[in-house]
Amino acid sequence: MSDATARRRFAPGTTIEDLKAYMGPFVDRLGYKFNTESSFVDDVLASELEILEKTGDVYCPCRVRTGDPKEDVRIICPCISFHRDEFAAIKKCWCGLFILKEVEDGSELFGVIEALSGDVEVPVFRVEDLPPGQVRHVKVGKNDIAVARVGDEFFALSNVCRHAFAPLADGFMDGYHVMCPWHGWRYDVRDGTTDHPDVDVRTYPVTVRDGEVFVTVRIKR
Amino acid sequence: MHKVFVYALSTCPYCRAARAYLDENDVEYDVVEVDKLEGDEYKAAVEEVRRVSGGTAFPVIVIDDESVIVGFNKKRIKEELGL
Numbered sequence: 317m318s319d320a321t322a323r324r325r326f327a328p329g330t331t332i333e334d335l336k337a338y339m340g341p342f343v344d345r346l347g348y349k350f351n352t353e354s355s356f357v358d359d360v361l362a363s364e365l366e367i368l369e370k371t372g373d374v375y376c377p378c379r380v381r382t383g384d385p386k387e388d389v390r391i392i393c394p395c396i397s398f399h400r401d402e403f404a405a406i407k408k409c410w411c412g413l414f415i416l417k418e419v420e421d422g423s424e425l426f427g428v429i430e431a432l433s434g435d436v437e438v439p440v441f442r443v444e445d446l447p448p449g450q451v452r453h454v455k456v457g458k459n460d461i462a463v464a465r466v467g468d469e470f471f472a473l474s475n476v477c478r479h480a481f482a483p484l485a486d487g488f489m490d491g492y493h494v495m496c497p498w499h500g501w502r503y504d505v506r507d508g509t510t511d512h513p514d515v516d517v518r519t520y521p522v523t524v525r526d527g528e529v530f531v532t533v534r535i536k537r
Numbered sequence: 538m539h540k541v542f543v544y545a546l547s548t549c550p551y552c553r554a555a556r557a558y559l560d561e562n563d564v565e566y567d568v569v570e571v572d573k574l575e576g577d578e579y580k581a582a583v584e585e586v587r588r589v590s591g592g593t594a595f596p597v598i599v600i601d602d603e604s605v606i607v608g609f610n611k612k613r614i615k616e617e618l619g620l
Contacts (some may be wrong), residue, residue, distance in 0.1 A: 377548040429608030
């Protein structure tokens with residue numbers, strides 16, 4: 317398969333250590349870390365360097381490129397942002413290069429890459445990434461979610477205003493309410509209610525643990 | 538004897554582990570390394586993997602044209618092959 321048009325982000329001679337330095341801080345902000353099995357990490361990154369040489373980017377070694385750029389961008393490592401719910405369900409990325417920070421022994425997660433179904437706590441960002449009185453958008457699987465912070469409390473609700481479908485995370489906070497940026501509809505971030513009947517938005521459970529914010533979503537298969 | 542077919546990628550650590558596990562257990566299998574194919578053969582193999590497994594994750598292990606195991610799921614391989 318030809319990848320002549322791929323734009324190169326990595327300098328010739330990129331090493332495993334370069335990839336670690338590049339990926340480590342990024343996945344840290346998403347609630348992940350490198351697998352505790354360092355030889356496995358080196359093995360996977362060596363594969364990624366092979367792929368980098370052939371294609372110009374670090375595609376996931378366990379996934380095949382389809383030739384569709386929009387689909388293939390979802391398998392450029394680290395691809396956690398695109399697959400937050402699936403990875404949270406199996407506590408690692410597909411190949412196990414990255415594992416949830418809470419996992420102590422990454423070797424126990426080797427092998428399975430089929431996503432599970434059911435409720436899953438998905439790490440979305442660190443506490444310090446959202447100051448009090450602000451709201452931000454996160455994409456979790458197919459869900460567009462607005463996560464709001466009031467003091468030290470966090471709340472999650474659908475990011476889509478039921479009036480004209482504006483992104484609520486582009487609005488602003490007023491106490492426990494988020495104001496839609498387009499027409500000013502007010503939603504209570506605690507329960508998704510508005511002043512208008514029968515147009516409340518969905519809310520999601522939020523937990524905070526060890527400085528990470530988790531949103532619980534349901535994965536259906 | 539079971540009929541075992543493996544779709545693999547040459548770069549994939551789980552594909553290597555799965556094949557090593559099958560080898561260790563003297564399981565005979567056919568394999569195609571999809572990323573080593575080119576042109577129409579490559580496209581056809583990708584489509585076949587998608588049809589069989591519902592995605593593009595590897596390895597894909599097809600047992601007796603019925604069971605499909607995605608990834609190196611040792612427990613399932615063991616169960617399906619009676620190892």
